[in-house]
Each structure stands twice: as structure tokens, then as C-alpha cells.
Amino acid sequence: MSMNDTALAEKASETIAGFTEEAFSALTQPGNPLLRGKREEAFAEYLRLPAPHAFDEEWRKTDPALFRFDTWSALPSAAAGSVQPTDWDSAFDVVVQVDGASVSIEDRTGILSAGRAYVASLFDAAEEHPDWVQQYLQGAALPASTDKFTALNGAFWNVGIFIHIPEGTKLEKGIFLRYRQRETGAVLIPRLVIVAESGSEATVVEHLESDDEVSMGVVSARELYVDQAARLKFLTLQEWGRGTYQIGNDMAVVQRDAQVDWITLNLGSQISKLKFGSDVAGPGSSAELDGIFCTDTDQHIDQTTLQIHSAPHTYSRLLYKGAVMDQGHSVYRGIIQAKPGAIKVDAYQTNNNLVLSNGAIADTIPGLLIDADDLKCSHGATIGNLDENQVFYLRARGIPEHEARKLLILGFYDEILDRIPYASIRDRVHELLVEKLDRVL
Amino acid sequence: MEDKLGTDSALIQEEYQYGFVTQVDEDRIPKGLNEETIRLISAKKGEPEWMTEWRLKAFRWWQKKSEPRWALLNYPEIDYQDICYYSAPKKMTDRFKNEDGEIDPEVRKTFERLGIPIDEQHRMEGVAVDAVFDSVSVATTHREMLKDMGIIFCSISEAIRDYPDLVRKYLGTVVPQTDNYFASLNSAVFTDGSFVFVPKGVRCPVELSTYFRINSQDTGQFERTLIIAEEGAYVSYLEGCTAPMRDTNQLHAAVVELIALDDAQIKYATIQNWYAGDAEGKGGIYNFVTKRGHCRGKRSKISWTQVEAGAAITWKYPSCILQGDHSVGEFYSVAVTNDRMQADTGTKMIHIGNHTRSTIVSKGISAGHSANTYRGLVQVLPDAVGCRNYSACDSMLVGATCTANTVPYIQAENSTAIIEHEATTSKISEDQLFYLRSRGIDEESAISLVVNGFCKEVFKQLPMEFAVEATKLLELKLEGSIG
Amino acid sequence: MSSYFEINELKAEIEGKPILNGLSLTVAKGETHALMGPNGSGKSTLANVIMGHPAYEVTGGEILFEGENILELDPEERARKGLFLAFQYPVAVPGVTVASFLKHAHDAVYGEKKLKAAEFLKQLRADMDFVGVDQTFLNRYLNDGFSGGEKKRMEILQMLTLRPRMAVMDETDSGLDIDALKVVSMGVNKLVGAEFGLLVITHYERILRYIHPDHLHVLIDGKVAFSGGPELVKRLEEEGYDWVRNEFGKEALMA
DSSP, rough: OOOOOHHHHHTTTTOOOOOOOHHHHHHHHHHHHHHHHHHHHHHHHHHHSOOOOOSSSGGGTGGGGGGGGGGBBBBOOOTOOOOOOOGGGOOOSEEEETTEEEEEETTTTTTTTTTTEEEEHHHHHHOOOOHHHHHHHTTTOOOOOOOOHHHEEEEEESEEEEEETTTTTTOOOOOEEEEEEEOOOBBEEEEEEEOOOOOOOOEEEEEEOOOOOOOOOEEEEEEEOTTOOOEEEEEEOOOOOOTTTEEEEEEEEOOOOOEEEEEEEEEOOOOEEEEEEEEEEEETTTEEEEEEEEEEEOEEEEEEEEEOOOSSSSSEEEEEEEOOTTEEEEEEEEEEEOOOTTTTTTEEEEEEEEEOSSSSSEEEEEEEEESSEEEEEEEEEEEEEOOOOHHHHHHTTTOOHHHHHHOOOOOOOOHHHHTOOHHHHHHHHHHHHHHHHHOOO | OTTSSSSHHHHHHHHHTTTTOOOOEEEEEEESSSSHHHHHHHHTTTTHHHHHHHHHHHHHHHHOOOOOOSSSSSOOOOGGGBBOOOOOHHHHHHHHOOOTOOOOOOOHHHHHHHOOSSSSSOOOOEEEEEEEEEEEEEESSSHHHHHTTTTTEHHHHHHHHOOHHHHHHHHHSSSOOOOHHHHHHHHOOOOEEEEEEOOOBBOOOEEEEEEEOSSSSTBOBEEEEEEETTTTTTEEEEEEOOOOOOOSSOOOOOEEEEOOEEEEEEEEEEEEEOOOOOOOOOOEEEEEEEEEEEEEEETEEEEEEEEEESSSSEEOOEEEESSSSTTTEEEEEEEEETTEEEEEEEEEEEEEEHHHHHHHEEEEEEEETTEEEEEEEEETTTOOOSSSSEEEEEEEEEEESOOEEEEEEEOOOSTTEEEEEEEEEEEOOHHHHHHHHHHTTOOHHHHHHHHHEEEHHHHHHHHHHHHHHHHHHHHHHTTTTOO | OOOOOEEEEEEEEEETEEEEEEEEEEEEEEEEEEEEOOHHHHHHHHHHHTTOOOOOEEEEEEEEEEEOOOTTTTTHHHHHHHHHEOOOOOOEHHHHHHHHHHHHHHHHHGGGOOOOOHHHHHHHHHHHHHHTTOOGGGGGTTTTTHHHHHHHHHHHHHHHHHHOOOEEESSSSTTOHHHHHHHHHHHHHHHHHHEEEEEEEOOOOOGGTOOOOOOOEEEETTTEEEEEOHHHHHHHHHHHHHHHHHHTTTTHHHH
């Protein structure tokens, strides 16, 4: 695994278009000293780390040159009054609207004023709770040294949200973050930090939207901290428009006896290169990771999941299901990693793919990296089309062929949709899938 | 503990019983690699001009490239100028001038000690053997009988001399000189290897076998094997390898090319037991091998079976290019690593033809401080209709300090493809061991039973004698790895 | 006037291998027919060809339902015409619940005459009680993890839900215990009547104690080798199948 040092040094001098020394100094003047310090730390890493190339293993299936940072230069700005409340809002305690770079927070059930949760922009959090920000922003889950784009996010983030659930608190409804972007030519760089203190329980949902005509880049980073015996449910519904190109890197660290349930629904964007996962870092901790994806036209979705076991007696389970249609291309790369000493580990990973059109490509690269003994790890991956016997069975009951296929594909996704805790979101995902399938079948 | 694992040579001999050195007069060329070396090798082998040029083309490409480092392997830089690229028992060189030349008695004894009779008088029933000692082929048995059937089984050097048209037609068509760093090095400097040609409609009645032996110090072994099965032909080929125990690492970079035309079938089995280095990782063979089969014809079939039990470093991916419609590729592998061994091995199945099928069964066993990686690729190209693949990759961990990795790549671009991949990694089952031990079986035997059970699916692909040898080899390898 | 359901000189093959070699058979409205034959004689092929399984190729002959040749119709069109096949091996469809599947099928078959959801559900629940399928099955995935008996009951439940006018039962009795067989037969008999045709394909005479055929056919090598009317069925009831065995050899029935 040794990297040639000279090659490393050569690559390191490269910056991503628009994210230069000048841009950085303009951004950090004057600013909160805590945040500035964090940004400077990240910027140093950003300069040091090599820029990804198509010949890097991680980027082999998604050429980084496809992300045209040279064409996106603006920082996102708010279009006044553009974000309207939706009927989903009533299902949540707190609704956070991110429009351009402006953040508005609505405390619908009064949990914020009652101190049962803290939700704020990172700018406010740095003033109000510097100790938390010091500990968790760019913390153990996602240090700036992770990779070039994580460091870029750490140095240049333009939307920052900090969520803190105090010890032993259980939120009835949950927190909803809605990102609505309508400005062309911008790069949205969101940073999200969620801290669930010991024994707390909460659900956080993100909904990402942009119009198809909006050409934009997104470099996101999320860090989740789930402390002892806490339970955090996190869900992202990604329905960016077709002009959106996203690079994301997310990580959850789960402590003793705690659990994270994480669902990612990747249906939108033109190109996505996403990496997310969990480190079950305390004995008895567990992670349940689920996701769906569906590509049509010439969408390209490249996803890497990490199931890291750095403590003994830990559990993780992952199920990722997707279909590719038209000229769509999906990449799934799964890594289960058991670190030395992580004994009595159970880790499972399943990736199922449907290739529904000739010309569509499904890549799957499930991996097991095991450095310990006394564990059980497994992965399974399948690629195939619908079972024609099932299609026939449904047709024999009078269901027209395209309807039968649609039913079967929705059925394929059902076990994951079933785990979505909000009916409104489940319905929306269903609707999005049906739209896609009706277009193709 | 110290005493037991000390320098008692008898004990070490027992651990690796093939670790002896044969004293023979060697014809060696000086260390180092340049165009002159290649011309010298080519001249020593009396090769025609086209062959020399072929080698030089490979060498020029190789010079511009650097070693691939993507495998999960850790080893120091290899100094390619510190290797001797040609070494032969002196008496052997004469043999090329005289068909009736004597085989060096020491070399003959070596093969006898390894259990490989190379005289026609003592030949094994049902197995034709080609024995390769360092850089050259020593003997090929059963020649006359095979010749009567039209089957050619000889060393590649002889083939270049006696069947140049066949060699020119097929050599490098599956693994070109510019395929990869190690294959290209092999193309430049290969010294011997086996050549098999089975003509149309002929079913080779005996197992063909090559036994490779590295004897000389600081010598690289670069053998090249080419097997062609014409329409409807069948051949089963076995390969075995050993080397003496030495403190320094030795390089082995082989290339094997298989070509199966319409309805032909080639079975290729390897039992690799190169010296793996000592318990501290000192010495051992670096095994960088490119093996590839080309199912060129319709309904052709190529099966790889490998038992990888030796070598300090293994980098090896026997592959199938499934071009002919309805062709079939199979890969059955057991890779066992112990002590400081590192193996990064697997296969590639490239589905080009319609209705092509492939099966991959890989069993990795890691013990000691070793690292064992399965790496594979299954690819279905856009125009390949109705292709199927099934892969099962299981890893077993014996002891707490070893590493097992599974890195399969699967890509489908056709909506009619069906691909299934499963992999598991687990500790050797305590419950099974306990059950066996409660019936009075000692721990080592219990482990051996469980491990053999784990590998059964692969072993049953081997001819009987080889399966027995493989079982014993595994036992030997895992001895003392629990405790 | 053409008859209700008529198969004429039907020839079919799978993967180039001929299975049906000129099979003819007619079911009049209101009749129940039984078709028996050894393994490999083409029983399941016939069932699949009647329903239009794409893996089978019809190479000759016709199948008329109410005078129309249905061979050119898609499976779903056949179903909407009132044809039903109870499968020998119902496939599992993970992810699609029984309730959602049945509603889809009902809507597709009944079109504008479909029932409103509530009304449909009410009727479905009644049918479920009738065939002894627990209500919890509504939320289970279709046939997924069902036992053999549960799958066969599910087939009959679908038959009751869709109310076909011509049904083919492909070895529905195989692998069922007596209680399950009784339930299945009871469900089928609920549909038997003047407006219903039934073809029971079976390996065993057992089911014929519960479903009483008017006609019996013996299939050998893809052709009807022997047929008889009520007098044969009567003889069957009195003498059992021994005489068929004597006539055609043991293999004919118990292969």
C-alpha cells in the first residue's frame, strides 16, 4: 500500500479550480477565531493532500475531471422568500430551511426553547457553544486529513449546521433539514455535525433539492457522533436536479451500546460520488445502513460504503439496492473493515443490482478487509434483471407487462422503503421511482 | 518455545521438505539485464531471429514501465539488475546439441527425491512429465506415445526450434508482450517452459505434467507455457513447483497462455509450493505470475484449479477470456498462507461471447502473521447476451494475527446478465473443533479435518494423486498454527 | 356453434425440444375435466402453453376460448378473458405484498367493473376465511417463505378473487395433506357451475374424490391417448385406476 512519495508531492500542489489561497484568505477575514482556526487546519491539509485522479483506485469509475469546478464559481446566496413550508413540516419538531447559503430555523414544537435540543448554524454554535464545536467539528469522525474534498469542505464550507441532542432526551418527531438550491453556477459546501449525547434518541432527515436547470456543484461533509446507548436515525433523500454534481463524504462514530440507523436514498443529481459509513467504535454498538439508488438517462451514481469495526462485540448490517436503466451507470463499492482486536464482530453487507436496459452499467465491488480473528463477516452481491417467471406469474393474473415489471421493481426496493420512518417521505420516494420507471418501461 | 523453533535444521527440513540444494556445475550468465542479456539468452537457446526480436520488443516496453503496486502486498523494491537471468546445469546445455545426451545424474536424483521420475523406464502411469530445472527443461516422458496421436508435448525451447509456425501463430496472442510489467519481463527473458498442442478431435489420454524446480541461487525463474487445444480436443495439465530454502528472495515471473478452439477443453491445475521463507519472513520466492486462458471457440471450456501453498509473495490471477459463444470458464482456488506469507490472488472472467458462463470458487486460509487477499473481476460486456457468473469466496482465519481480504470487482453492462457473488470471512469454527475433539480427535487433526472440509469443493477438481498431495500439503502448512 | 374451450392439434416445444405433439381436448361450459399422465408426458407444458408462458413455443394447432384463438394473446389478456392457471410451483415475489398484488390483479381483470378498495377488501377477507388463509398474509410478500400448503391455498384464494370462467389446475393437489386438499377442493367447488369450465391436471386420483370430473383424459407423449365420458369416470370411481394401469402400463400413472 506504499504510495510513491514523489508522486504524492507532485499531486499535492494541485488545487481544485476556484479554491485557491486567495479565495481562502478572502473567506476567513476576519471571522470567529475558533472557526478560522478549524478552517486553517483544513486548508493546510487541503494543500497537502493529493487531488484525486482517474487512475486512483477510488476514482477509477468516476473521473474527477467530470466535476467542472471551473464553471462554478459563485458562492450560493439566498433568494428571498423562495423557500415555502411544505406539508411534511408538521411531522417534525424542528424544520431547518437552507436556501442558497441562508439558514432559517423553525422551532415548531418548542423543543429548542425548552432546551431539549440545540439546532443552530455553525456560526452561531461557535459563539454559543465553542466547546462543542471545538470537539466535534472536524472531529474524530471526519478529520480534515480524510481526503482532498473533505479538507476542501472543512476549509470552505458555506453552510454549516450543528445539531446537539442532550443526554437522555428523546425527540418525538425529529429534525428536518431542507436544502433547496436554485442558483446556477454556485458550489454549495454544506457541513453538518450531529451529536447525540448518551441515552438520547432522535431522527434527523435531510431533503436535497435543486431544479434540473440549475448547474451547481456540491461538496458535502457530515459527521455524526452517537454517544453511549444513544440511538440516531438519519435519512437523506437526495433528489438534486440533473444539473447538480455532488461529492460527499460522511461518517458516523458510534460508541458503546449505541446505534445508528442510516438510510440514503440516491435518486437525483447528474453525477454523484458519495462515500459514507459508520465506525462502530464501542463494544455493543451497532450500525444499520440501508440505501437505494436508481439511475436513468445518463445519470452516474458512485457510492462507497464503509463498515468499520474498531471495537470488539460490534455489529453492522448493510443493504444497498439499485436499478440502472437507459445509459445510467451505478457504482457500488462496499468495504467491511475489522481492525486488529475487533473480535466477536458480526458484519454483513448485501448489494443487489438490477440492470434493466442494455447500455446501462452496474458496477459492484464489495470488499472485506479483515485484520482480526473470531468474527463473522460476509457480503453478497447480485446483478441481474427481473425474474421472467415472476413477470409471467403476474401477467397470468391479468397484470399488464409494464405494470408487472414496475410492481416487481418497486417490490425489489420495498424492504428498504419499509424502513423509512415517515409516510410522507416513503410516498415521495415511491412517486419518484414510479416517475422514473414509467419513463423507461 | 524458543528452543522448539530454534535453528534445529532437522526440524526446519521437516517443515519444508523440498528445501535442499543440488550441487551441479552451472552454466550461468552474469547478473543484470539489458539488451545484451536478452540476445545472449536467445543465442544460448539457438533461437531464430524473430524470437530474439520478439523478446526485445517486450524488453523495450518493460523498461518504460514500473512495477504495479495496487495489490495488498508489502515487499521491498526488487533490484532487477541483481538477478541472474539464465542458469542451467552444464551438462544440460549439451543436450540441445545431442538428442541422446545424458541428463546430469545430480539433477535426475533431485527429481527422484521430489518424487518425480523423469526416465522413460520409471515414468508414472497416466502422467507425462516435463521437468524444468532452473532455466531449462530436463526431460519429457511419454513422448512417443503422444507423438503417435499427434499430440506435441515438449519444452517451449524445443517447440520454438521444431514447431516455429505453431509457436509464432499462438505465442503472445493471449498474454501479449505488453500485457503487464511481469508478463513483459517474462516475454523478454523466459528461458523455458512447456508447450502442448492437441490436434483437432484428439483427447489426450494421460495427464500432462510439468514440474518446476528452482535450484540455483540469485536466479530468477521465468518459464513460459503455451497450451493449444484445437477443435474438440481435450487436455488436462498439472503443474508443480518447489525451490530450495535460501535466505534471499528469488523472483519467479511466469506466463501461461491457454487457447481453446471450438468445443475444446483445457483443465489446468497447479500445486504451488515454492519456498515461502522462514517464520520471520526471511527468504522465499516472489511469485508474480500471469496466467490466462482464451476460450476462443464456441462451447470451449477452460478450468483453472490452483492450490497456492508456498511462496513469500504471490501475485497471480489465472483468468478466462470467454469469447466463443457458450464457452465456460472455471476457477477453483485454495490459497493458504502462514507465517509472514502474503498472497494476492484470484481470477478474471471476461464475458464477451453470448451465453458464456463462469464459476469462481475461492477458499482462503490465513494463519500466523500472513495476509491473504482474494481479488477478482467479473465483467460482462454490453453485447454479451445471456451470461452467468456465480462466485463464492470464503476465507477462514486461523489465529489472531493474520489478515484476510476479499476484493471482487463485478461489472455488468448487459441486462440479460445474471451475476451472483457471495463471500464470507470467519474464524475456524470452535463448535466444529469442539465436536470433533469431544469424539477423541486431537486438535491438529480436527483443524485439518475442518480445513480440508472447507477446501473440498476445490480439491475434488484435482486428479486423485494431486488431491492427496494437496491435502497433505495443507496439513503441513498449518502445523502448529494454533496454540 | 363452437364449444367453450377447445384445444386442437396443439404442438409446442421448449428450447427446440418438442413436448406436445398434436394434443386435442374440448371442455364445454359447466364441465369439469381431469387430465392425467406420467411425468414428462407434457402436463405442465400444456398448462403453461394455455396461459402463454414465453419460454414455450407453439409450433402448431390452436386453443380456442369462446371461439377465439387465444394463442396470440399475452398472458394478461388471457387472464382478463377469464382464464386462470393455478400454478404447480407458484413463484415467490419478495417485496410485493399479497394485498397489493391481489388488488392490482383484480383491478386489471375487472377494469371499469372493479370494486372500490373497501368493498374489495371486505370480499377478500371473506374469501380468505373461506380458504383458511390467515388475515396476516395480506401484509406478507407473495408466496415468500410460504409452505407448500400455504402456496396452494394462495392459488385458490386468487382464483376466488378473480372469479375466472375457465380454470386450469396444474397438480394443485401434489404435496397437500388431506385437510388442505379438502380446503382447496371446497374453494374450487365454490366456482364450479354452469358458467365455469375446469381442467384438473393431476398425478393422483385422490383429488378426484373431492372434485368430480365429467370427463377424463390420459396424456402420453404429448398427445391425448385415451378419453372417456361420465361412464368412464363412474368406472373409475368403482374400480379405481387399476384398469388404466393395466391398459397403459404402470408408468402411465405413477411414473
